[in-house]
């Protein structure tokens with residue numbers, strides 16, 4: 001099995017993260033290259049500020065742009081990076097993020113789930129997304145969440161396997177709303193151990 005750890009992003013990780021963005025990869029599945037360029041600009045302007053906002057419990061980061069261009073305020077979030085061990089090519093492998101509403105409120109409808117993840121194409125199918133989700137769930141619990149919702153596209157079977165391997169149960173098929181072109185989504189829930 002390939003090994004991976006979640007790391008809190010630090011200065012020592014930034015060069016590899018930037019290199020992945022420059023290769024055209026982005027953690028934003030919907031806004032892709034545009035989102036990658038925006039992040040590269042933020043890193044170039046102030047790398048320390050970019051890293052500081054990887055833990056953003058007060059939602060101080062920039063507002064969020066949805067696929068139709070709508071801009072919404074950010075919710076509290078934290079981001080961790082997947083770091084592969086040496087066997088088979090180590091280093092930056094992907095990101096996983098947790099977002100939540102303040103004071104136990106439900107997520108606003110435009111926030112599609114508590115957790116999002118993306119693995120760089122050259123590190124896929126090594127179990128990293130499955131391991132990363134398992135490692136993130138205790139952090140969600142530590143934020144006081146009793147369960148998390150994760151949404152996927154109906155045809156994203158890889159992501160669905162990541163969720164079900166971590167105890168996720170399908171809740172519903174839903175309409176993502178106007179900002180997402182009314183695309184259909186699947187909503188899963190994972191109950192967290194107290």
Ligand SMILES: CC(C)(COP(=O)(O)OP(=O)(O)OC[C@H]1O[C@@H](n2cnc3c(N)ncnc32)[C@H](O)[C@@H]1OP(=O)(O)O)[C@@H](O)C(=O)NCCC(=O)NCCS
Pocket residue numbers: 029116117118119120123124125126127128129130131151152153156157158159161162165
């Ligand atoms: C979805 C994604 C995160 C999976 O990452 P990964 O590290 O390759 O996933 P894993 O190696 O943990 O694989 C999980 C399962 O999906 C399967 N899988 C992975 N890629 C697959 C593919 N392209 N087609 C079919 N099954 C696939 C694996 O075989 C594994 O199944 P198993 O548990 O039955 O063995 C990755 O493909 C990705 O970044 N995709 C683009 C972004 C994205 O879709 N993010 C999720 C949004 S909800």
